[in-house]
Amino acid sequence: MGQIKLNQVTKSFGDVNVIPPLDLTIEDGEFTVFVGPSGCGKSTLLRLIAGLEDISSGQIQIDGQDATNVPPAKRGLAMVFQSYALYPHMSVRKNIAFPMKMAGIDEAEQNRRIESAAKALNLTDYLDRRPGQLSGGQRQRVAIGRAIVREPAAFLFDEPLSNLDAALRVGMRLEISELHKRLKTTMIYVTHDQVEAMTMADKIVVLRAGNIEQVGSPLDLYHNPRNEFVAGFIGSPKMNLVTGAEAQKHGATTVGIRPEHIDVSTTEGTWKGRVGVAEHLGSDTFLHIHDTGLADLVTVRINGDIQVSHGDDIYLTPQLDKLHKFGADGLRIN
Amino acid sequence: MARAVTQQRKLINTAIAWGIGLLIFFPILWTILTSFKTEATAIADPPVFLNFDWTLENYTAVMERSNYAKFLWNSIIIAGGSTLLGILVAVPAAWSMAFVPSKRTKDILLWMLSTKMLPAVGVLYPIYLICIKFGLLDSRLALVVILMLMNLPIIVWMLYTYFREIPGEILEAARMDGASLKEEILYILTPMAVPGIASTLLLNFILAWNEAFWTLNLTAVNAAPLTAFIASYSSPEGLFFAKLSAASTMAIAPILILGWFSQKQLVSGLTFGAVK
Numbered sequence: 001m002g003q004i005k006l007n008q009v010t011k012s013f014g015d016v017n018v019i020p021p022l023d024l025t026i027e028d029g030e031f032t033v034f035v036g037p038s039g040c041g042k043s044t045l046l047r048l049i050a051g052l053e054d055i056s057s058g059q060i061q062i063d064g065q066d067a068t069n070v071p072p073a074k075r076g077l078a079m080v081f082q083s084y085a086l087y088p089h090m091s092v093r094k095n096i097a098f099p100m101k102m103a104g105i106d107e108a109e110q111n112r113r114i115e116s117a118a119k120a121l122n123l124t125d126y127l128d129r130r131p132g133q134l135s136g137g138q139r140q141r142v143a144i145g146r147a148i149v150r151e152p153a154a155f156l157f158d159e160p161l162s163n164l165d166a167a168l169r170v171g172m173r174l175e176i177s178e179l180h181k182r183l184k185t186t187m188i189y190v191t192h193d194q195v196e197a198m199t200m201a202d203k204i205v206v207l208r209a210g211n212i213e214q215v216g217s218p219l220d221l222y223h224n225p226r227n228e229f230v231a232g233f234i235g236s237p238k239m240n241l242v243t244g245a246e247a248q249k250h251g252a253t254t255v256g257i258r259p260e261h262i263d264v265s266t267t268e269g270t271w272k273g274r275v276g277v278a279e280h281l282g283s284d285t286f287l288h289i290h291d292t293g294l295a296d297l298v299t300v301r302i303n304g305d306i307q308v309s310h311g312d313d314i315y316l317t318p319q320l321d322k323l324h325k326f327g328a329d330g331l332r333i334n
Numbered sequence: 335m336a337r338a339v340t341q342q343r344k345l346i347n348t349a350i351a352w353g354i355g356l357l358i359f360f361p362i363l364w365t366i367l368t369s370f371k372t373e374a375t376a377i378a379d380p381p382v383f384l385n386f387d388w389t390l391e392n393y394t395a396v397m398e399r400s401n402y403a404k405f406l407w408n409s410i411i412i413a414g415g416s417t418l419l420g421i422l423v424a425v426p427a428a429w430s431m432a433f434v435p436s437k438r439t440k441d442i443l444l445w446m447l448s449t450k451m452l453p454a455v456g457v458l459y460p461i462y463l464i465c466i467k468f469g470l471l472d473s474r475l476a477l478v479v480i481l482m483l484m485n486l487p488i489i490v491w492m493l494y495t496y497f498r499e500i501p502g503e504i505l506e507a508a509r510m511d512g513a514s515l516k517e518e519i520l521y522i523l524t525p526m527a528v529p530g531i532a533s534t535l536l537l538n539f540i541l542a543w544n545e546a547f548w549t550l551n552l553t554a555v556n557a558a559p560l561t562a563f564i565a566s567y568s569s570p571e572g573l574f575f576a577k578l579s580a581a582s583t584m585a586i587a588p589i590l591i592l593g594w595f596s597q598k599q600l601v602s603g604l605t606f607g608a609v610k
Contacts, residue, residue, distance in 0.1 A: 050510060071509075072510050073510065073513065073514070074512075079506075079510045081503045083501060083503050085501065085503040085506065086504075087507075088504075088526065089525045089526055098511050099510075099511035102511055103512055146507075150511070
């Protein structure tokens with residue numbers, strides 16, 4: 001079991017209010033991702049749940065029990081840190097065994113769990129090495145192994161893939177998702193990378209300045225962003241946000257259109273612009289269009305086979321049914 | 335870009351390095367050589383370098399006149415005791431400064447270091463009086479405490495620098511893994527800080543061993559360490575150079591040997607944190 005509930009939780013550091021009163025429920029077995037720009041309080045929120053920081057007011061419940069004043073070790077949660085935080089003076093085996101040693105689990109059981117975790121994480125050949133002798137990906141696996149063997153109520157991940165190179169990151173992303181499907185344990189994952197959030201989460205919590213901007217499934221957030229901030233944050237490349245006369249035409253202060261929802265033509269369309277940089281990914285091409293008279297730069301996603309070059313004139317037509325409208329307060333207008 | 339180093343350049347650099355090394359070591363070498371000369375050769379003009387009749391007579395004389403073992407024992411007790419006591423006080427201090435710093439931590443560290451700038455003689459009189467008052471004159475206990483206090487800023491600073499290098503996340507990981515504060519310190523922090531603690535111990539042992547102001551001023555017979563042993567052979571007229579050299583050699587030999595075997599540890603301790 002691993003339901004985590006935050007009731008009116010706040011956190012301030014001195015006079016600075018990092019988390020204003022916040023309510024959130026994370027259901028048992030859910031993969032929840034906290035996402036937001038740096039400094040939005042997502043890591044702080046995770047550390048509050050872990051018990052590494054004390055909350056200023058409010059209550060944290062784990063499985064219906066008040067855990068507000070329970071020390072981190074007693075909350076039954078396991079954490080994987082960005083820097084892996086392995087014990088450098090211990091072998092991989094001892095690193096993984098450490099939480100079990102602290103819990104007083106007998107040695108036979110310890111060994112059984114170590115072997116099984118090592119097998120699942122491809123670490124069997126490295127058990128006698130020190131963390132310093134491992135690659136980044138292997139270290140991250142050891143950190144995950146150390147978390148698994150505790151059989152925690154929930155796993156907390158604090159930007160665990162930030163220190164890995166791009167290729168490894170994709171691999172580890174899959175491994176963590178796979179792990180979640182297998183263990184069915186609650187996982188809370190903090191990242192600033194919205195691609196990680198979209199690909200891994202059951203539920204995404206978008207944070208800005210300690211406030212929850214929206215909670216929902218990845219596709220829910222993509223299709224129905226509650227406000228301009230979420231609209232701009234979720235989706236890659238970013239949604240184009242247009243203000244002024246063009247927006248007023250649609251009865252809104254701001255309209256948003258995703259790069260993939262704009263049709264392009266060399267002969268006719270609603271907006272006319274000039275092709276700037278074209279980023280070719282093979283399957284897709286991202287065009288950055290200048291001089292449309294709208295936003296500074298409009299990004300369009302087109303099929304990779306279409307040939308356009310820098311400086312060409314181009315016409316853009318937004319798909320009207322995919323238009324997102326926002327009012328003066330930044331909130332969505334339906 | 336790496337600088338190109340020619341063979342010739344390397345040779346010159348090596349020669350210069352050796353030259354400087356020998357220059358620094360020369361007074362010690364001269365002391366050792368003189369200790370094997372007769373009193374007459376020791377003050378010969380021009381000085382004799384290696385070409386003399388080697389003799390152990392100075393050592394025999396010194397051993398007969400003084401109780402070397404007693405001085406040595408006092409040195410060990412005073413240097414060792416003050417260092418151990420210092421570590422005991424400094425470890426918790428450095429820990430709290432490194433891991434739970436407050437707004438004033440930096441100021442406290444600087445203030446502590448500033449006490450090292452005070453000339454020791456400035457407080458000789460009050461401390462001397464305190465020692466008399468408590469019957470601690472010529473006692474090892476007084477010197478253990480005074481030398482500990484004197485070196486404490488350095489011990490705290492060194493340990494603080496070491497602890498600062500230990501990432502806080504590792505300690506948090508231990509906390510998440512169920513370790514109590516005691517277990518966190520015992521299983522995680524201490525093993526990780528062992529090299530730091532060891533070189534701090536070593537350096538402060540050496541500093542305390544060599545300390546000559548308080549050890550000379552506050553001791554007479556009972557608590558006199560090797561510094562007093564050397565001093566007892568110096569004479570205002572500059573006579574008995576050979577015996578003085580023999581006594582000096584005997585006093586510095588233990589620490590020289592210790593330093594030789596632990597030089598790697600010492601260098602790494604002193605340059606720790608300088609390069610990432």
